[in-house]
Amino acid sequence: MNKKTWISLMSLLCLGFGLLAGCSKKEEAQPAAAPEAAAPAAPAATPIDPATVANVSGTVKLDGAAPKAAKIDMSQDAACKGANSAETIVADGGNLANVFVYVKDGLGTRTFDVPTTAVTIDQQGCKYHPHVLGVMTGQNIDIKNDDQTTHNIHPTPQSNREWNESQPPNAAPIEKNFAREEIMLPVKCNQHPWMRMYINVVKSPFYAVTGPDGKYELKGLPPGTYTIAFVQEKLGEQTQQVTLAAKDSKTVDQNFKQ
């Protein structure tokens, strides 16, 4: 190359680096993102006579031996020191945890007040707590990061808006909500690919997630005939019908097969 060419190239390089330096911003903790724009005012909740309400409870079981939990390799981030077993199927003594139980059908056109208190998702030990969450449409979710590493929270919904935001250590909680019903909405962290959880967004307050003992309880249902759905992230959905009279308290157990 001749001298002119070298001068041209060097000038171009200097200009490029100058532009890069000028355009850069300070890396800083991103401010807590605003939740989705508030939906139009919801109609008033349909009144329920507290004297007639019924309850449904039960235990969700897994037939046969529970599969051995897969091991997670967290070595790619030294700040990750969580329990290194996957939560795809968690069954202790046949009791199946992390099953989302909700009233799928039978509530008709009833409407319900959205709770004003937020539910919390905590990122701790590079895992989501809880692994399965239930929330009402429009209800706020506070997402916290208790780890000394940056996470990103990336829900991949079918009918809600997708988003992907990073959250550095010690950042303010991210507050979000989902406008539409959606069951087993996956949430993942692309920085730590083993991190995965599911959010279940429903219109009624009649939902529960089974604990380690496989138990659930749906309280305060008005009398009627309902379809109760049991949803597990890998084993899929099963349903049962139940008819509740005033002040009934029924037991509805469910078994999943692998």
Add this chain to the structure above:
Amino acid sequence: MPYNRAHHRFAVFTASATFCLLIAGALVTSNDAGLSVPDWPTSFGSIYKIPRMVGGVRFEHTHRMIAEFVGLLTIILAIWTWRVDKRRWIKALAVGALGTVVAQGVLGGLTVLFYLPPAISSAHAALAQTFFCIAVVIAVFTGRRWVEEVPEVELDSRRPSLITLTLLSIFVLYVQLILGAMFRHHGMSWWPHVVNALVVALVLTWTAVRALAVYAKIEAVRRPAIALIGLLITQLCLGFMAFLTRVAWGHDAVQPELPMVMSTVAHVAVGALLLATAVVLAIQVWRHVPVSFAERVPEGEGSPVAA
């Protein structure tokens, strides 16, 4: 035009850096790290600050840094070619390379901003290998053999002609690239890619066998033809490994596992080499084994016409 050794070596370096970039990009996809840096063109709000390189960030940000470096190399290569090369068509090719790398960067950004839609991610994957092929052919066109040697020419009278076969090879490989990218980016099932692999194997074998059986004495044809058949066999083995580790064994994995990452990344890398080799073979066949003029031009059109 005299051979410019420094210019040629720079073109080879650019093509090699592009190959590294392809591998870095494949690592991003295989490690499901495409959205680990959620913003673009900045990374966590900064253009030049290097974030903490852990988890998916180390793959995504490394890919971005190598991409910036290749972009810079391409700018230099385009300016250098424009200044030193007298051939207008190669100047146009260098500028085309620059346009391609810019478009590729924009596609990479769009796929982040739109959360990896299969169409955009697949276009990003396909354009990556297109750019690699452009970088490789610039390296070939600036090489001593291309610039200084008088080509050994042998007319091709067989049907289909070898140039037709090489172009067909490029076409089926490109289709295979798009099908593979669509599967990899969750836009399509795996079976179209596997079915087309049989077509690719057939067409490439036909092309390489023809080239080696008839024109083996022309070194510029023989070498890419041998490479084509060797890479094809390697690629079929890697494809089988990628199928086993990802589709058969890895579909329930809680995180990307090393055998899956290694086999899929190697499959992408050898796929890129295979496509580039087919392009080089086509160029060398076009140069050394042309179809005779009488056969290219319909009867009557080849003779001079009085004004």
